[in-house]
Amino acid sequence: MTPPPPAEPVAAMVRPASRYRDSKVNRDLLGVMKGTSIGYWALLGLCVLMVHVAGGIWVYQVYKGLGIAGYAHPVFWGAYIVTFVFWVGIAHAGTLISAILFLFRAKWRNSINRSAEAMTVFAVLTAAQFLGIHVGRMWKSYFILPYPNQRGLWINFKSPLMWDTFAISTYATISIVFLFIGLIPDLAIARDRARGFRKGLYAALSLGWQGTTNQWKAHNRTVLHLSGLATPLVLSVHSVVSWDFAVAIVPGWHSTIFAPYFVAGAIFSGFAMVLTVMIPVRRIFRLEAYITDYHFENMSRFILLTSIIVGYAYLAEFWTAWYSGVEAEQSAFWLRAFGPYWISSWVMIIFNGVLPHILWFKKVRTHVPTLFVLSVCINIGMWFERYVIIISGLSREYVPAVWGTFTISWAELGIVGGSFAFFSMFFLIFLKLFPIIAIAEVKEIAIHERAHAEEGAH
Amino acid sequence: MPRILGIYDLPGKTAAAITQIRARGYTEIITYAPAPFTEVEDAVDPKPSGxxxxxxxxxxxxxxxxxxxxxxxxxxxxxxxxxxxxxxxxxxxxxxxxxxxxxxxxxxxxxxxxxGKLLQFKRHDVYHPRFSAEDFGVVVTCQSRDVPELESLLRAHGAMEVTLVES
Known part of the structure; x- marks a missing residue:
């Protein structure tokens, strides 16, 4: 046996970068962050402009009062709360993909979890804006926090609005922690390859990450525990949001089905938003090798499943109203389908309960343009679902003398439009600053595949 | 004390090398990996993280x-x-x-x-960007007399490179 060649001194090891083989996954996925086109800046500019316009409208609303937002008797929860619930719903797919699919060891989540987690954080931040926007005296919003004020008075923990405060702030915090912990190994990859300002940014954000055994062990355990904590959290958040309504005695709201119905709707709309955003991202950045049709197909299956649950809830609500024999409930649901908001109701029923059934066909599930159109329809349908529940409920309560009709105002349209720009703005900035696909997790699969191929060859 | 660094391309080889090195009684082992691989982590320390x-x-x-x-x-x-x-x-x-x-x-x-000792910002002297590419690194601290044995152990499990790091 020939003796092994002698070990090289350390000076020989520290070689120029060209001496080692950088990973193709690194190059491809860090490549997304490089360079910006005119289209990118135009889109970002448009979003920033819309956010400023919405901000201007909001300042005017603070000055004039909520009257400009169409808030008038009997509807005092208008499009702002509709949009709040919509964005909280959108925030659900991220945690579902990251936490629940992680616990089920569904490896296909690896290509889409980062973007979904980022969407979760931005959607929660967008939703949180509306809690401040929809109150009359926003400068007193801090009253919802349990702080020791000079009167010795405390907040009322029996109110669902308090549960909401705790649920949403916990969800925002845990989502940010989850996103950040997952990003650390990828930030270290970016740090090792970046220069200038970016190197400093990634070096600071990746902390002391070197990928040692201890660090990976702690990382795995942390992700596992955060997933375990986030799974009941994600189910609780939209349940709590649904109780904002279900605990009230408004006809059409006071129902025990609300929590599961809202959670299913949230996952449904969240997956639709992931599709709406990721289909163009995949196309523009040529990520077909990482986000495959298989990913879209799996997401479509989730959409189909949750659509069936949501569709069942729609039917069950009508059934319960009829079977209850309560006149106010029966009238609320009759008016929902044939009253002044019938268009919104039928948009909701058709877009959320009927249209997704085309996903029973594999041809549809793998046809990306159809999926994109369907996902946009579902987003519209889910916004209208909240519109129908909130507006039709409030405008038709028990006493016909206090019935009214709500029409969305220009101020609400501006701010609701601004919320979409706010969400998109963060997402666009994230795209260029942070890896949009979890590099280390994709690499884990790639290396395993390489190992299997090599073992097979021997 | 000298340290010896072996570079691997696959987690299975890395884990096998670590298992044998530990069986030979070496305890001061640091491993760098580009992604989480339980076989490598368990080979270094089977205890769950605290x-x-x-x-x-x-x-x-x-x-x-x-x-x-x-x-x-x-x-x-x-x-x-x-x-x-x-x-x-x-x-x-x-x-x-x-x-x-x-x-x-x-x-x-x-x-x-x-x-994870994440507030120790200074990276180890043996850390190299190749560990955030697709390579695995195994660093073993040993006595000078053990260097030849460790070197052949690392190479026996398919190390692509073996480097002596003087401390």
């Missing part, structure tokens, strides 16, 4: 804080609402639940930072 204790402490602190906060506040300045008792456990359970998750999650993150 992060779980942090989660437990955080979760327990959260549930206690949640109930203590709501019960104390409701009784500190009593306001009768809807004829319900001041100490209403069902609604307070929601607050306690949310704080369990919040404190548990934040403590888990703290545990990760402490157990």
């Amino acid at each position: 992060v779980r204790l942090y989660t437990l402490i955080g979760g327990l602190a959260g549930v206690v804080t949640g109930f203590a906060l709501t019960l104390w506040m409701a009784n500190d300045w009593q306001i009768a609402i809807g004829g319900k008792p001041f100490s209403s456990i069902p609604p307070y359970t929601i607050i306690a639940f949310e704080l369990t998750i919040l404190f548990g999650g934040l403590m888990t993150a703290l545990g990760f930072i402490i157990k």
Whole structure:
């Protein structure tokens, strides 16, 4: 046996970068962050402009009062709360993909979890804006926090609005922690390859990450525990949001089905938003090798499943109203389908309960343009679902003398439009600053595949 | 003491090398990996990470804080609402639940930072960007007389390179 060649001194090891083989996954996925086109800046500019316009409208609303937002008797929860619930719903797919699919060891989540987690954080931040926007005296919003004020008075923990405060702030915090912990190994990859300002940014954000055994062990355990904590959290958040309504005695709201119905709707709309955003991202950045049709197909299956649950809830609500024999409930649901908001109701029923059934066909599930159109329809349908529940409920309560009709105002349209720009703005900035696909997790699969191929060859 | 670094391309080879090195009695082993591989982590140290204790402490602190906060506040300045008792456990359970998750999650993150030694910003002298590409590194601290044995051990398991790092 020939003796092994002698070990090289350390000076020989520290070689120029060209001496080692950088990973193709690194190059491809860090490549997304490089360079910006005119289209990118135009889109970002448009979003920033819309956010400023919405901000201007909001300042005017603070000055004039909520009257400009169409808030008038009997509807005092208008499009702002509709949009709040919509964005909280959108925030659900991220945690579902990251936490629940992680616990089920569904490896296909690896290509889409980062973007979904980022969407979760931005959607929660967008939703949180509306809690401040929809109150009359926003400068007193801090009253919802349990702080020791000079009167010795405390907040009322029996109110669902308090549960909401705790649920949403916990969800925002845990989502940010989850996103950040997952990003650390990828930030270290970016740090090792970046220069200038970016190197400093990634070096600071990746902390002391070197990928040692201890660090990976702690990382795995942390992700596992955060997933375990986030799974009941994600189910609780939209349940709590649904109780904002279900605990009230408004006809059409006071129902025990609300929590599961809202959670299913949230996952449904969240997956639709992931599709709406990721289909163009995949196309523009040529990520077909990482986000495959298989990913879209799996997401479509989730959409189909949750659509069936949501569709069942729609039917069950009508059934319960009829079977209850309560006149106010029966009238609320009759008016929902044939009253002044019938268009919104039928948009909701058709877009959320009927249209997704085309996903029973594999041809549809793998046809990306159809999926994109369907996902946009579902987003519209889910916004209208909240519109129908909130507006039709409030405008038709028990006493016909206090019935009214709500029409969305220009101020609400501006701010609701601004919320979409706010969400998109963060997402666009994230795209260029942070890896949009979890590099280390994709690499884990790639290396395993390489190992299997090599073992097979021997 | 000299350290010897072996570079591998696959987790199976890395884990096999580490297992044999540990069987030979070497205990000071540091491994660098581009992604999480349980076989490599278990070969170095099969014990689960201590992060779980942090989660437990955080979760327990959260549930206690949640109930203590709501019960104390409701009784500190009593306001009768809807004829319900001041100490209403069902609604307070929601607050306690949310704080369990919040404190548990934040403590888990703290545990990760402490157990992963993430506040030690200075990277090891042997750290190389290739470990965030697709290569695995195994660093073993040993006596000078053990260098030839370790070198052949590392190479026997398919090390692409073996380097002596003088300390």
